[in-house]
Amino acid sequence: xxxxxxxxxxxxxxxxxxxxxxxxxxxxxxxxxxxxxxxxxxxxxxxxxxxxxxxxxxxxxxxxxxxxxxxxxxxxxxxxxxxxxxxxxxxxxxxxxxxxxxxxxxxx
Amino acid sequence: xxxxxxxxxxxxxxxxxxxxxxxxxxxxxxxxxxxxxxxxxxxxxxxxxxxxxxxxxxxxxxxxxxxxxxxxxxxxxxxxxxxxxxxxxxxxxxxxxxxxxxxxxxxxxxxxxxxxxxxxxxxxxxxxxxxxxxxxxxxxxxxxxxxxxxxxxxxxxxxxxxxxxxxxxxxxxxxxxxxxxxxxxxxxxxxxxxxxxxxxxxxxxxxxxxxxxxxxxxxxxxxxxxxxxxxxxxxxxxxxxxxxxxxxxxxxxxxxxxxxxxxxxxxxxxxxxxxxxxxxxxxxxxxxxxxxxxxxxxxxxxxxxxxxxxxxxxxxxxxxxxxxxxxxxxxxxxxxxxxxxxxxxxxxxxxxxxxxxxxxxxxxxxxxxxxxxxxxxxxxxxxxxxxxxxxxxxxxxxxxxxxxxxxxxxxxxxxxxxxxxxxxxxxxxxxxxxxxxxxxxxxxxxxxxxxxxxxxxxxxxxxxxxxxxxxxxxxxxxxxxxxxxxxxxxxxxxxxxxxxxxxxxxxxxxxxxxxxxxxxxxxxxx
Numbered sequence: 001x002x003x004x005x006x007x008x009x010x011x012x013x014x015x016x017x018x019x020x021x022x023x024x025x026x027x028x029x030x031x032x033x034x035x036x037x038x039x040x041x042x043x044x045x046x047x048x049x050x051x052x053x054x055x056x057x058x059x060x061x062x063x064x065x066x067x068x069x070x071x072x073x074x075x076x077x078x079x080x081x082x083x084x085x086x087x088x089x090x091x092x093x094x095x096x097x098x099x100x101x102x103x104x105x106x107x108x
Numbered sequence: 109x110x111x112x113x114x115x116x117x118x119x120x121x122x123x124x125x126x127x128x129x130x131x132x133x134x135x136x137x138x139x140x141x142x143x144x145x146x147x148x149x150x151x152x153x154x155x156x157x158x159x160x161x162x163x164x165x166x167x168x169x170x171x172x173x174x175x176x177x178x179x180x181x182x183x184x185x186x187x188x189x190x191x192x193x194x195x196x197x198x199x200x201x202x203x204x205x206x207x208x209x210x211x212x213x214x215x216x217x218x219x220x221x222x223x224x225x226x227x228x229x230x231x232x233x234x235x236x237x238x239x240x241x242x243x244x245x246x247x248x249x250x251x252x253x254x255x256x257x258x259x260x261x262x263x264x265x266x267x268x269x270x271x272x273x274x275x276x277x278x279x280x281x282x283x284x285x286x287x288x289x290x291x292x293x294x295x296x297x298x299x300x301x302x303x304x305x306x307x308x309x310x311x312x313x314x315x316x317x318x319x320x321x322x323x324x325x326x327x328x329x330x331x332x333x334x335x336x337x338x339x340x341x342x343x344x345x346x347x348x349x350x351x352x353x354x355x356x357x358x359x360x361x362x363x364x365x366x367x368x369x370x371x372x373x374x375x376x377x378x379x380x381x382x383x384x385x386x387x388x389x390x391x392x393x394x395x396x397x398x399x400x401x402x403x404x405x406x407x408x409x410x411x412x413x414x415x416x417x418x419x420x421x422x423x424x425x426x427x428x429x430x431x432x433x434x435x436x437x438x439x440x441x442x443x444x445x446x447x448x449x450x451x452x453x454x455x456x457x458x459x460x461x462x463x464x465x466x467x468x469x470x471x472x473x474x475x476x477x478x479x480x481x482x483x484x485x486x487x488x489x490x491x492x493x494x495x496x497x498x499x500x501x502x503x504x505x506x507x508x509x510x511x512x513x514x515x516x517x518x519x520x521x522x523x524x525x526x527x528x529x530x531x532x533x534x535x536x537x538x539x540x541x542x543x544x545x546x547x548x549x550x551x552x553x554x555x556x557x558x559x560x561x562x563x564x565x566x567x568x569x570x571x572x573x574x575x576x577x578x579x580x581x582x583x584x585x586x587x588x589x590x591x592x593x594x595x596x597x598x599x600x601x602x603x604x605x606x607x608x609x610x611x612x613x614x615x616x617x618x619x620x621x622x623x624x625x626x627x628x629x630x631x632x633x634x
Binding site: 003007010011012014015016017018019020023024027028030031032034035037038039040041043046047048049050051052053056058059060061070073074076077078079080086088089090091093094095 | 206207209322336360362365366367369428431434435437438441452455456457459462463464465467468469470471474475478483484486487488490491492494500501503504505506508509510511513546548552564565590
C-alpha cells in the first residue's frame, strides 16, 4: 500500500529533510517494501535486542569535572555567533504548510 | 623496498637499526601519495604536521628511545574520525571546512605511540555505501586497476579507453583507507565497519581488514552511523601488523561508555603449526545467491586446506543469515535518522543562508549539505520510527537481531572455534558497471556476507587469498568468538602463510623503490 501524502509531509517535518522529487518518494516506497521482509520471521517470545553488550553494566565515571573551558575552540566552527552565543534565526515559526511550501509534494 | 614491508618485523626493525629514518620514510610515503593522486584515496594530506611528527620520531630514535613499534610509522585515517586541527569532512558538503577541535581516541592513541598521520582518506558520504563512490570528493579507484596483474588479464578495446573507463572500485565505505594501504602509501590505516565497511574494501584491494569485537575499541571521535554496530576498523598488509595495531588501540575508554571494562592485554601472534585441535565452521547460508563460482571454489579450497592440515571442518547453519540485511536496513536507517539530527548548521558544519526561521534554516542546511543517499536513509529511518510503525519495524528488527546473534552463539557453543566464509560475492566490478544500480541496492547486495558479524558484534577479518581470473584480489573471511581476537588472528595468520597472496605490481611503486631502501622482505609472507 502506498504511503499517503500526509505521511510524506509529516516525515519531511520530522526529518527536516525533503524528498526533493518523485525519486525520493520511490526510494522510500522501495525501502518499506524491502523492510517488509522482516515480517516473514517468527519472533514470538523473542525480546528486542538493544545492544550486544546487554549482559554488561554500562561504565559510569565519577561526576568530576575533568575538562572544559574550551569555548573559543568550540565557537571556531560556528558560522554565526555573537560573543559566546551561537546565533539562530527566530524560532517558534513553524515550517509553512504543504500548500504554501515549495515542496514537490505539493502537487501530489 | 621498505615501503612494502610490514610493521612487525620489517620496517620497525629498519627504523630501530637506523637503516631508514622516520623523515625519509615519511617523505617517501608523501611522495608516493602525490604520484598516486589519480586513485583519489586521500581527501586531506597533512604534510606539514606529518613531517613534524616524523622529525620528533627521528629525535627519539637518535636518543635510542622510540615509543614503540609504531614510532615513525606512516598511517592514514578514514575521514570520519575526528583529527585535531585537520579537516574532517566525512566526504560530505555538510562538514566541508570543519576542523576538528579534538582527536578521536584511536587517533590519539596512535599519535601517542609516535605514529605519523599522513592524511585523511576518502569514503562514501558519512560511510553510507559499499563502493566508496558516493562521496563529494568523487570515487576512489582501486589500485589493482593499474596493476600489471589486472592489465594483463583485461582486453581493452583501445589503448586510451582502458585506463580511463576500465578501472574498478575499491569497495566501501573505507575504500580510501584500503587503497592507501594497498598502494603502499602508508603502512596501516583506520577504517570503520558497520555493515562490512572495512572488510569489503579490504577484500577488493587485497589487504587485511579487521573488524574488532564491538566494545573492544573506543568509538569516541568516530562520527557515528549506527551506535550499536559501528566499530573502528584496521587495515594492514599482513595479519601480524593488524595484531600490532589492535594492541595499540584496544582497551576501555572512559570517554566511550560502550567499551567494555575488561583489561586488554596486547598479544603477539604465535606461529601456529598444528591445527589439529581447531574446529572450523562453514556456514551453509553463506553460499548466498550471486556468489561467483570462482569465490565458491576458493572457499572450498580453503576449507580443504584446513581439513588436509588436520583441522576439524564442519558445515554449520546460521538460519537467519538472509534476514541480516533487512534487519540492518531498518536498524541502520533508524539510528541514522537520530545521528544525523545533530547536523543543523548552528554549531559546526555547513549552514544555509536561509534565515527566515530556525526550522527553515535547518531544512535548507540539510538539503544543501547531505547527498541523496544520506537524505534517503534519514527519511526511511524516520518512517520506521513513526508511532504507528515503531513496533512493526524497529522493535521487530531488534527481535530479529537477537535471533541472528543467537544463531552465532549456538554455533560457537557447539564447539566451533572460528567460521570461514567468503567476504564478497565477486571480485571488484568496474566503476561504470557499479553505478548502474543505486546505493541501497548495491549495499544490500554487497553487505550480505559481512553484515551479520556487525549485528552480533563479533570480530571478523578479511584475509587476501588469491587473484581472480581478472587479476583482481579475492579475500576470505574468518569470524571469531566475542573478544577472542587472539584466536581469530592466529588462525588468520596461519591461513595467510599458506596462501601466499601475491604482491601488487604497480608502476608508481616500482619507480619509488630504488631511492632510499635496501633489503626489506615483502609484506606478503612472514
